[in-house]
Amino acid sequence: MIHPLGRRLLPHAVAYRISANMVSITGLLIGTAAALCYARFDAWPFAVLGLVLSVAWLVADGLDGMIARATGTASPLGRALDGVCDHGVFILIYVAMALAVGTAQGWALAVVAGAAHAMQSNLYEGERARYHRRAKGIARLDGTAAATGPIVRAYDWLAGTPERLAMAFERRLASSADRKGLGARYAARAVAPMRLLALQTANVRVLAIFLACLLAEPRLFWWFEIGPLTLAAVIGLAWHRRVERHFIHSTHFAPADAPSGLFVKEQGQ
Template identity: 60%
Template sequence: MPLALARRISANTVSVAGLVLGGAAALAYTHWGNPALALVGLALSIGWLIADGLDGMVARATKTASPLGRMLDGLCDHGVFALIYISLALTIDTPEAWILAVAAGAAHAVQSNMYEGERSRFHRRIRGVALDAPPVPTGNALVRFYDGVAGSIDRIAMPFERTLGQASDPVALGQSYAARAVAPLRFMALLTANVRVWAIFVACFAGNPRIFWWFEIVPLTLVAIVGLVWHRRVERAFVRNTAPPRSKTASRMHLS
């Protein structure tokens, strides 16, 4: 990062550089039958992962984070995997391969978006910061759509947000929440790009890209579902345990 800052390289430029590295990885994986080129694809993918992490660091360090930058980062992320899926499907070029590639790509987009939303939600809450209302996406249509999908769980999670906002000590409640919620978040870390990069390499090195597509469609989808349900159960437990007790008068009125 110091080199990028010294040369005044923008976060968006880093994102695009990552996309170029990812595109080169996709090209290398078109020769997945060659173990040496599969290794080249892995090396280029790791370079893309570095760029993918660096762009956010540069944006925060230079205070240039923006909705457009978030969208560009997300598009570069999903775009690299889309290029890899397409390149692998082209090398097999059967209806079954294209169906698997499209299904895996759709599953990946939903899983990644949900995980990023869960992760940002977790880090905000541990600081004791609650949402007053689900965020309203702004910007152009594409930015609004991306932010809307990423924040869709916010609407479901509002009972906990209200509990956190009404707590006498939101920071203390946020820290208690973090101790319980860290387990599902760590479990959902299986949805990160790092895991997928290694899964693609293993499948290609084994000589069957279909292994990766099925890994994306079935096991990773189950990870997303289990993680989301687990996290919501943690939230509901806190909402129940911190709800104010009902008075005896209120109870008698309800019974009558």
């Protein structure tokens, strides 16, 4: 539902010359309204309204990237702004729920869950972007444009942490005589761990927050973040590295089977 809505809005946004950065900031404002609704988790109508506003925020989160690509205005600054707005909404939601709970235990859970969320999201975004790039046979060693500005460089360094951890496969892909073929074989094998890692998307968290607030117990979401989502991230990352090692240590590969619909849901743009 979210990306189709974004695609329907894209022509109108382009026609009215609405910039990607404007959409990112609008998404932040919508997410702020959602956080205020979740602060009243004791009343189910506010939980429902919070879900509706959260979906609208996710639409904006996807639309800004669509606009940037359609208008050729993508930039490192815009990418960083998009990431800051995304994380900002979740921080506001966590703080709003912690204030509503109003206990030391609640704040402790919110802080730990927030730290886990930041780590998981950063790792997942790196894995997702790398997966889609490699599937096209493009290695990081091919070179990328250097970001300018200390803030953008710091953001890119943080987001690029998984890339550095997986550099051995990047070298293997870069040195391959058939990068596209190797990329296709890698993608077919890596799609399973990537689907597990896709539990880290904002869509899953938004639904989990809504269900926890609907039950009038936001602590359930924080425990879900700390426990199951962390476990899924650890297993998915280890699984993905194992797939990479398979190709690093292999010298001969069977012909690639054309994977049916390689797809990993994209959340950030």
